[in-house]
Amino acid sequence: MMTGDWLDIGSVDQITPGNARTLPVLGGEEIAIFRTTSGDFHALVNRCPHKHGPLSQGIVHGGVVTCPLHNWNISLKTGEALGEDKGCVPVIPLKVDAGRIFLLRDAVIGKRAA
Amino acid sequence: MEFQIGTEPMAGSEAAILVPADEGRDHLVVIGNGMAGCRAVEELLARDAGRYRVTIFGAEPHVNYNRIMLSPVLAGEKTFDEIIINDRAWYADNRIDLIVADPVVAIDRSAKTVTSQSGRTVAYDKLLIATGSDPFIIPVPGKDLPGVISFRDMKDVDAMLDAANRGGDAVVIGGGLLGLEAAHGLTLRGMKVTVLHIMPTLMERQLDEAAGWLLKSALEARGQTILTGADTAEIFGEGKVEGVRLKDGTLIPASLVVMAVGIRPCVALARAAGLEIGRGIKVDDHMVTSDPDVLAVGECVEHDGNVYGLVAPLWDMCRSLADGLTDRHTGYKGSVTSTKLKVAGLDVFSAGDFSGGEGCEDIVLRDASRGVYKRVVVKEDRVIGAVLYGDTADGGWYFDLLKRGEDVADIRDLLIFGQAFASGGGALDPKEAVAALSDDAEICGCNGVSKGQVVACINAGACSLDAVRAGCKASASCGSCTGLVETILALTLGEDVQSGPKTMCKCTSFGHDDVRREIVAQAMTSIPEVMQKLHWSTPDGCSSCRPALNYYLLCALPGAYVDDQQSRFVNERMHANIQKDGTYSVVPRMWGGLTNPRELRAIADVVEKFNAPMVKVTGGQRLDIFGIKKEDLPAVWADLNAAGMVSGHAYGKSLRTVKTCVGSEWCRFGTQDSTGLGVKAERMTWGSWMPHKFKIAVSGCPRNCAEATIKDFGIVCVDSGYELHVGGNGGIHVRVTDLLCKVATEQEALDHIAAFTQLYREEARYLERTAPWIERVGVDYVKARIVEDEAGREALRARFLFSQQFMQDDPWAERAAGQHAELHQHIAQVRPLETV
Numbered sequence: 001m002m003t004g005d006w007l008d009i010g011s012v013d014q015i016t017p018g019n020a021r022t023l024p025v026l027g028g029e030e031i032a033i034f035r036t037t038s039g040d041f042h043a044l045v046n047r048c049p050h051k052h053g054p055l056s057q058g059i060v061h062g063g064v065v066t067c068p069l070h071n072w073n074i075s076l077k078t079g080e081a082l083g084e085d086k087g088c089v090p091v092i093p094l095k096v097d098a099g100r101i102f103l104l105r106d107a108v109i110g111k112r113a114a
Numbered sequence: 115m116e117f118q119i120g121t122e123p124m125a126g127s128e129a130a131i132l133v134p135a136d137e138g139r140d141h142l143v144v145i146g147n148g149m150a151g152c153r154a155v156e157e158l159l160a161r162d163a164g165r166y167r168v169t170i171f172g173a174e175p176h177v178n179y180n181r182i183m184l185s186p187v188l189a190g191e192k193t194f195d196e197i198i199i200n201d202r203a204w205y206a207d208n209r210i211d212l213i214v215a216d217p218v219v220a221i222d223r224s225a226k227t228v229t230s231q232s233g234r235t236v237a238y239d240k241l242l243i244a245t246g247s248d249p250f251i252i253p254v255p256g257k258d259l260p261g262v263i264s265f266r267d268m269k270d271v272d273a274m275l276d277a278a279n280r281g282g283d284a285v286v287i288g289g290g291l292l293g294l295e296a297a298h299g300l301t302l303r304g305m306k307v308t309v310l311h312i313m314p315t316l317m318e319r320q321l322d323e324a325a326g327w328l329l330k331s332a333l334e335a336r337g338q339t340i341l342t343g344a345d346t347a348e349i350f351g352e353g354k355v356e357g358v359r360l361k362d363g364t365l366i367p368a369s370l371v372v373m374a375v376g377i378r379p380c381v382a383l384a385r386a387a388g389l390e391i392g393r394g395i396k397v398d399d400h401m402v403t404s405d406p407d408v409l410a411v412g413e414c415v416e417h418d419g420n421v422y423g424l425v426a427p428l429w430d431m432c433r434s435l436a437d438g439l440t441d442r443h444t445g446y447k448g449s450v451t452s453t454k455l456k457v458a459g460l461d462v463f464s465a466g467d468f469s470g471g472e473g474c475e476d477i478v479l480r481d482a483s484r485g486v487y488k489r490v491v492v493k494e495d496r497v498i499g500a501v502l503y504g505d506t507a508d509g510g511w512y513f514d515l516l517k518r519g520e521d522v523a524d525i526r527d528l529l530i531f532g533q534a535f536a537s538g539g540g541a542l543d544p545k546e547a548v549a550a551l552s553d554d555a556e557i558c559g560c561n562g563v564s565k566g567q568v569v570a571c572i573n574a575g576a577c578s579l580d581a582v583r584a585g586c587k588a589s590a591s592c593g594s595c596t597g598l599v600e601t602i603l604a605l606t607l608g609e610d611v612q613s614g615p616k617t618m619c620k621c622t623s624f625g626h627d628d629v630r631r632e633i634v635a636q637a638m639t640s641i642p643e644v645m646q647k648l649h650w651s652t653p654d655g656c657s658s659c660r661p662a663l664n665y666y667l668l669c670a671l672p673g674a675y676v677d678d679q680q681s682r683f684v685n686e687r688m689h690a691n692i693q694k695d696g697t698y699s700v701v702p703r704m705w706g707g708l709t710n711p712r713e714l715r716a717i718a719d720v721v722e723k724f725n726a727p728m729v730k731v732t733g734g735q736r737l738d739i740f741g742i743k744k745e746d747l748p749a750v751w752a753d754l755n756a757a758g759m760v761s762g763h764a765y766g767k768s769l770r771t772v773k774t775c776v777g778s779e780w781c782r783f784g785t786q787d788s789t790g791l792g793v794k795a796e797r798m799t800w801g802s803w804m805p806h807k808f809k810i811a812v813s814g815c816p817r818n819c820a821e822a823t824i825k826d827f828g829i830v831c832v833d834s835g836y837e838l839h840v841g842g843n844g845g846i847h848v849r850v851t852d853l854l855c856k857v858a859t860e861q862e863a864l865d866h867i868a869a870f871t872q873l874y875r876e877e878a879r880y881l882e883r884t885a886p887w888i889e890r891v892g893v894d895y896v897k898a899r900i901v902e903d904e905a906g907r908e909a910l911r912a913r914f915l916f917s918q919q920f921m922q923d924d925p926w927a928e929r930a931a932g933q934h935a936e937l938h939q940h941i942a943q944v945r946p947l948e949t950v
Contacts (some may be wrong), residue, residue: 023943026943026945037654054696057687058657059680061660064656077472
C-alpha cells in the first residue's frame with residue numbers, strides 16, 4: 001500500500017453515480033475520476049491507451065468504462081484494457097473519507113511532464 | 115458532540131446505581147453505556163470478573179439497550195423494556211457503578227481523571243471510550259427548527275411517536291437503512307411519509323442499482339413516496355417545521371423531518387484530550403489508543419484505516435479488547451462485514467465487494483415473479499461479494515464462502531441457486547442434471563411447458579432456441595429458462611443446434627425485438643425494471659444495451675420516460691460531436707440548409723471568440739465548427755442561441771438534416787418549392803430520437819441535386835406532385851432508395867414522412883439504419899403499412915406528432931441555462947507549485 005499525502009479534490013456529491021469528472025493537472029496529464037452505479041470511486045489518467053480518447057466521457061458500467069472513441073473497455077480498478085485489446089492506463093490511488101474524495105498527491109503531481 | 119440529556123447526577127429513578135468502591139483493584143472507567151461499552155465490559159467480566167472495578171458513564175437516562183431494535187420500537191413491534199440488554203440488576207450483580215444522564219465532558223490524561231457534565235470527577239487506571247457516533251446533520255437552513263430530529267436514540271423515537279400521534283406528513287431525509295426504517299415505522303404509525311434520497315438508488319452503500327430499484331418499487335407499493343436524486347435546499351417553517359423545499363423547487367409539506375443521512379464517529383471528547391484521531395479514534399489491534407491507558411471501541415474508532423457502522427465488527431473488537439485487558443494477546447484483525455436486513459419487512463443482504471471490475475465475474479439470478487434478485491461476484495474462483503434481494507436465505511452461506519476464501523470452481527455453475535442446490539449432489543454437472551430430469555419436469559413455468567414437450571418440439575423439427583420458442587412457447591415469456599432449453603437442445607440434437615437470433619448483447623439472452631415487445635407488453639418504465647424483469651445477467655448492463663434500452667423506453671413512453679443521461683453515448687450526452695483529440699465540433703441547425711447574415715455573423719463570431727481552428731461545410735448543408743472544448747460548449751451554445759439558432763443534432767441517433775436544392779423559386783428546371791418543403795419537413799421532424807441517424811432530402815426536379823435517392827427519406831418533385839423514396843444510404847454500402855409512392859400535395863408528402871419515421875422508430879432495432887431495416891422487412895411490408903393502410907398511416911403520423919411535442923425543446927438552450935453544468939466543468943484543477 002502506498003503512503004503519503006492526499007489531495008482533497010472535492011465532495012463525493014460532485015460526481016453522480018455512473019458519471020465521471022475531470023481534473024486537469026497543470027503541466028501534467030488530466031485525471032478522470034469515476035463514480036460507478038454501485039457507488040465506488042476510481043481515478044485514472046484521462047487517456048485511453050489506444051488512441052488517447054478521453055475516458056471521462058465514456059459510458060460507465062459495472063467497474064468498466066467504455067472509451068468514447070473506439071469502444072475499448074478499460075477496467076476502472078486496474079486501468080487495463082479488457083477483452084482482446086491490450087494496453088494499460090495509469091491508476092491514481094484514491095480514497096474517500098468523510099464524504100470527500102482524496103487522490104494520492106505524489107501520483108497526481110508525478111503525472112507532470114518532466 | 116452534543117450533550118442534551120445531562121441532569122443532576124442523582125436525579126431520576128435510573129439516574130445512578132452506586133455500589134461500594136473497591137480500592138484494591140484497578141479502576142476501569144467506561145465512557146458510553148451503549149452497545150459497545152457494555153459489551154466490552156461483559157467480555158471482560160467473562161474472562162476475569164474480579165480484575166477491574168468498573169464505572170460506566172452514560173449520556174442517556176437509560177440502562178444499556180439494543181440500539182438496533184429502536185426500529186421495531188418505532189414500528190410498534192416491541193416495547194422499550196423488551197430491547198433492554200442489561201437491566202439494573204446486572205450492574206448491581208457485577209458491582210458496576212452506573213452513572214446515567216451525566217455525560218463525561220472532559221478527560222485529563224495527565225491526572226488520569228474524567229469529569230462529567232454535573233462536575234463529578236472520577237479517577238481511572240484504564241479508560242475506555244465508547245462514545246459511538248453522532249447523526250450527521252446536513253447544513254441546510256431550518257435544520258434547527260423544532261420538529262427536525264435524527265434517529266439515533268430513544269429520545270428520537272419518543273419524538274417520532276409524539277409526532278405520529280398528531281398525524282400528518284413526515285419527510286425522512288436519507289434513503290439508507292436508518293432512513294428507510296424510520297419511514298417504515300412512521301408509515302405504520304399512520305403518517306404520510308416521503309423519503310428524500312440524494313442518490314439515484316436507495317441504500318447504494320449496501321445494494322447495487324438493481325436491488326435498490328426493487329426496494330424502491332416495493333416501498334412505493336406500501337404507500338411511501340420515494341424521491342431519489344432529491345437534493346434538500348431548506349427546511350422551512352415559522353417557529354416549527356412546516357415542510358421541505360428541494361433544490362429543484364419542489365415543496366413537500368411536513369410536520370416532522372427525520373434527518374437520517376448518515377453517522378459520524380463521535381470523537382470530540384477524544385480529540386480534546388489530545389488522542390490521535392483519523393476518521394475515528396485511532397486504535398491498535400487491542401483497541402488501545404495513542405495513550406496506553408486509554409482504550410476505545412465501537413463506532414467511534416478507526417482500526418487499520420477502517421471505521422465500522424455495523425454491530426458485528428463491534429463484537430469482534432470487544433473480544434480483542436477484553437483479551438488485551440486480561441493479558442491474552444489475540445488482537446483484532448479487522449472485520450469483513452455483511453449486512454442482512456429486513457427493511458420494512460423486505461429481505462436484503464449484501465456482503466463484500468460487489469463493485470465488479472477486473473477479473474470479476476457476476477453471476478446473476480433474477481426471478482421477476484417472486485421479486486427475487488441474487489448476484490454473486492466471483493473472482494479467481496472465490497466468492498468476493500454478494501447482493502441478495504427478496505430471498506436472503508443463502509446470505510450466510512455466501513458470506514461464509516467469502517470469509518473462508520473457499521475455491522468454488524466445482525460448484526460455480528450451481529452457486530447462484532444456493533447451498534441446498536450447489537451442495538446437494540456434490541459436484542453436479544448441470545447438463546447431467548437436465549438430462550436426469552423426467553419428461554414431466556416443468557421447464558417453462560410461465561407457459562407450463564414440460565421437458566417432454568420441449569423434446570417433442572425439437573424432434574418435430576425445431577433446431578434453434580427461436581424455433582422452440584415459436585413451437586411450444588418454452589422460454590418465450592420471461593426467458594429465465596433459456597439456459598435450460600438450450601441445454602435440452604444440445605442434449606437432443608448434439609451438434610445440430612442452430613444458433614438463435616442475435617441477442618442484444620452479452621447481458622441478455624433476448625434479441626432486440628423480444629426486448630421491445632416485452633417493454634410494451636409489460637408496460638415497463640425504467641432500465642433497471644427491464645433488466646430485472648428480463649433477467650439481465652449483469653447488474654447494470656453494458657455500453658451496448660444501455661443506449662438501446664434508453665431509446666426503446668423513450669420511444670415507448672413519449673413524454674413520460676425520463677431520459678437516462680448515463681445511458682447515452684458521449685455525443686448525445688454532450689450534444690456535440692467528439693473528435694479524436696477530445697474536443698467537440700458544433701453544428702447549429704440551418705433549416706433546410708438555409709441561412710442568413712445574422713446566423714453567419716454569429717457563427718463567425720463564435721469561431722473567433724473560441725479560437726475554433728476549423729469551420730467546414732458539411733454534406734448535409736450545414737456549417738461545422740471544430741475544436742471546441744467541453745467546458746466552452748455552453749457558452750458557444752448561448753451565443754448561437756442568441757442569434758436564433760438551435761441544436762443541429764449532428765451528433766444524434768436522430769433526425770440529422772433535411773437537404774434541399776433551390777427548387778422552383780429560383781431554378782429554371784424546378785417543378786415545386788423544394789426548399790420550402792424541406793424547411794417544413796425539418797420543422798416537423800427535428801429533435802426526434804431514432805434507432806439511428808436519419809437524413810431527409812428534397813430535390814426540386816428529377817435531376818435530383820439534393821441527392822434524395824440515397825437518403826433515409828427522399829422526395830423528388832415532379833410536375834404532377836412528389837415521388838417519395840425510402841431506405842437509401844450513401845455510406846459503406848451505397849443503397850439507392852425504394853420508391854414508396856407518389857403523392858399530389860405537400861401535406862400528403864409531410865404526412866408520409868411522419869408515418870414512415872414513426873414506423874422506423876417503433877420497429878427498427880437500435881443502430882439499424884433504414885436501409886438494412888427495409889432489406890430485412892421488405893419494402894412491400896413498409897408499403898402495406900404506410901401506403902395501403904390509410905388508417906394505420908394516420909395513426910402512425912398521430913403518434914409521431916404526439917411524441918414530437920415532447921422532443922422539440924432545444925437541448926443547447928437548457929445547457930446554456932446551466933442544466934447539467936457538471937458535465938462540462940472540471941471537478942477541480944491542480945496547479946502544483948514549482949519546486950525547481
